Amino acid sequence: MSDMTRKEIQKVTEKVYNNIIKKYGESNHHETLPYVAIEDTPYSDEEVPKDLYGEYCSMLNEITLYWKNIPSLEMLARTLVHEYQHYLQSPGWMTRYYNMGYNYNDHPYEVAAFDEEEKWMDVI
Numbered sequence: 001m002s003d004m005t006r007k008e009i010q011k012v013t014e015k016v017y018n019n020i021i022k023k024y025g026e027s028n029h030h031e032t033l034p035y036v037a038i039e040d041t042p043y044s045d046e047e048v049p050k051d052l053y054g055e056y057c058s059m060l061n062e063i064t065l066y067w068k069n070i071p072s073l074e075m076l077a078r079t080l081v082h083e084y085q086h087y088l089q090s091p092g093w094m095t096r097y098y099n100m101g102y103n104y105n106d107h108p109y110e111v112a113a114f115d116e117e118e119k120w121m122d123v124i
Contacts, residue, residue, distance in 0.1 A: 003071055003072065004067070004070060004071075004072070004073070004076070006038060006067050009038060009065065009067045009070060009076060010038055012073060012076060013036060013038065013065065013076065013080065015124075016076065016077050016080050016123050016124060017036055017080060017084075019122075019123040019124070020080055020081060020084050020123050021033065023122060023123055024084060024085075024088060025088075027087050027088045027089075029058075029087075029088075029089070029090055029091060030058075030061050030087065032061060033087075034056065034061045034062055034063045034083075034084070034087045035060075035061065035062045035063070036062075036063045036064075036065065036080075037062055037063070037064045037065070038064075038065045038067050039064055039065070039066055039067070040066070040067070040068055041066060041068065050069055051069070052066055052069060053065065053066060053069050053070050053075055053076075053078075053079040054066060054070075054079040054080070054082070054083050055083065056083040056084075056086035056087055058086070058087075058091035058094070059091075061087070063080070063083040063084065063087065065079060065080070073124060074120060077120040077121075077123055077124050078117040078120045080123070081113075081116055081117050081119065081120050081123060082113040082114065082116065082117050083113075085109070085112060085113035085116050086109065086113060089109045089112075089113075093109070094107075094109055097109060
Protein backbone atom coordinates (compact mmCIF):
# COMPACT_ATOMS: atom_id res chain seq x y z
CA MET A 1 0.00 0.00 0.00
CA SER A 2 1.22 3.47 -0.86
CA ASP A 3 2.51 5.81 1.82
CA MET A 4 1.64 8.63 -0.56
CA THR A 5 -1.95 9.78 -1.06
CA ARG A 6 -3.52 9.96 -4.49
CA LYS A 7 -3.48 13.76 -4.24
CA GLU A 8 0.25 13.80 -3.36
CA ILE A 9 1.01 11.46 -6.26
CA GLN A 10 -1.00 13.68 -8.63
CA LYS A 11 0.92 16.79 -7.53
CA VAL A 12 4.35 15.18 -7.73
CA THR A 13 3.51 13.47 -11.04
CA GLU A 14 2.91 16.84 -12.72
CA LYS A 15 6.35 18.13 -11.70
CA VAL A 16 8.23 14.90 -12.46
CA TYR A 17 6.43 14.40 -15.78
CA ASN A 18 7.33 17.92 -16.94
CA ASN A 19 10.97 17.26 -16.01
CA ILE A 20 10.89 13.97 -17.94
CA ILE A 21 9.55 15.73 -21.04
CA LYS A 22 12.35 18.31 -20.79
CA LYS A 23 14.99 15.60 -20.32
CA TYR A 24 13.88 13.12 -22.99
CA GLY A 25 11.92 15.16 -25.52
CA GLU A 26 9.07 13.88 -27.66
CA SER A 27 8.64 10.57 -29.46
CA ASN A 28 9.03 10.14 -33.20
CA HIS A 29 6.30 7.48 -33.04
CA HIS A 30 3.37 9.52 -31.67
CA GLU A 31 1.74 12.83 -32.58
CA THR A 32 1.21 13.96 -28.99
CA LEU A 33 2.65 13.50 -25.52
CA PRO A 34 1.12 10.61 -23.59
CA TYR A 35 -1.76 11.24 -21.25
CA VAL A 36 -1.00 10.22 -17.66
CA ALA A 37 -3.85 8.52 -15.81
CA ILE A 38 -3.72 7.78 -12.10
CA GLU A 39 -5.81 4.75 -11.24
CA ASP A 40 -6.50 2.63 -8.17
CA THR A 41 -6.14 -0.74 -9.82
CA PRO A 42 -6.26 -2.38 -13.24
CA TYR A 43 -8.39 -5.22 -11.91
CA SER A 44 -12.03 -5.19 -10.89
CA ASP A 45 -11.42 -7.63 -8.03
CA GLU A 46 -8.77 -5.35 -6.46
CA GLU A 47 -6.20 -8.19 -6.62
CA VAL A 48 -3.31 -6.13 -7.89
CA PRO A 49 0.19 -7.55 -8.19
CA LYS A 50 2.17 -5.41 -5.75
CA ASP A 51 4.97 -4.90 -8.27
CA LEU A 52 2.66 -3.38 -10.91
CA TYR A 53 3.31 0.34 -10.55
CA GLY A 54 2.32 1.48 -14.01
CA GLU A 55 2.08 0.64 -17.68
CA TYR A 56 2.13 2.29 -21.07
CA CYS A 57 -0.45 1.65 -23.79
CA SER A 58 0.83 2.69 -27.22
CA MET A 59 -2.63 2.37 -28.80
CA LEU A 60 -4.06 4.96 -26.40
CA ASN A 61 -0.72 6.76 -25.97
CA GLU A 62 -1.35 6.65 -22.24
CA ILE A 63 0.75 6.05 -19.15
CA THR A 64 -1.29 4.62 -16.29
CA LEU A 65 0.04 4.83 -12.74
CA TYR A 66 -1.41 2.49 -10.09
CA TRP A 67 -1.05 4.85 -7.17
CA LYS A 68 -1.95 2.34 -4.44
CA ASN A 69 1.16 0.31 -5.33
CA ILE A 70 3.57 3.25 -5.43
CA PRO A 71 5.28 3.39 -2.02
CA SER A 72 7.61 6.34 -2.51
CA LEU A 73 8.76 9.30 -4.55
CA GLU A 74 11.59 7.14 -5.90
CA MET A 75 9.21 4.48 -7.22
CA LEU A 76 6.93 7.13 -8.72
CA ALA A 77 9.85 8.73 -10.57
CA ARG A 78 11.23 5.33 -11.67
CA THR A 79 7.82 4.28 -12.98
CA LEU A 80 7.29 7.48 -14.94
CA VAL A 81 10.80 7.32 -16.43
CA HIS A 82 10.31 3.64 -17.34
CA GLU A 83 6.90 4.08 -18.96
CA TYR A 84 7.98 7.24 -20.78
CA GLN A 85 10.77 5.20 -22.38
CA HIS A 86 8.09 2.96 -23.90
CA TYR A 87 6.39 6.06 -25.32
CA LEU A 88 9.71 6.98 -26.96
CA GLN A 89 10.21 3.46 -28.38
CA SER A 90 8.73 2.04 -31.57
CA PRO A 91 5.46 0.18 -30.88
CA GLY A 92 6.14 -2.04 -33.90
CA TRP A 93 9.51 -3.13 -32.57
CA MET A 94 8.04 -3.72 -29.12
CA THR A 95 5.86 -6.40 -30.70
CA ARG A 96 8.58 -7.69 -33.04
CA TYR A 97 10.96 -8.35 -30.15
CA TYR A 98 8.30 -10.39 -28.35
CA ASN A 99 7.60 -12.27 -31.59
CA MET A 100 11.34 -13.00 -31.88
CA GLY A 101 11.16 -14.86 -28.55
CA TYR A 102 12.17 -12.23 -26.03
CA ASN A 103 10.27 -12.15 -22.75
CA TYR A 104 9.71 -9.31 -20.29
CA ASN A 105 13.03 -9.90 -18.52
CA ASP A 106 15.27 -9.88 -21.60
CA HIS A 107 13.26 -7.74 -24.05
CA PRO A 108 15.66 -5.03 -25.29
CA TYR A 109 13.10 -2.25 -24.74
CA GLU A 110 12.38 -3.41 -21.17
CA VAL A 111 16.09 -3.69 -20.41
CA ALA A 112 16.63 -0.16 -21.74
CA ALA A 113 13.69 1.19 -19.72
CA PHE A 114 14.96 -0.43 -16.52
CA ASP A 115 18.45 0.95 -17.18
CA GLU A 116 17.03 4.43 -17.65
CA GLU A 117 15.17 4.19 -14.33
CA GLU A 118 18.56 4.48 -12.63
CA LYS A 119 18.53 8.16 -13.64
CA TRP A 120 15.32 8.83 -11.68
CA MET A 121 16.96 11.47 -9.50
CA ASP A 122 17.50 13.64 -12.59
CA VAL A 123 13.75 14.24 -12.86
CA ILE A 124 12.66 14.99 -9.29
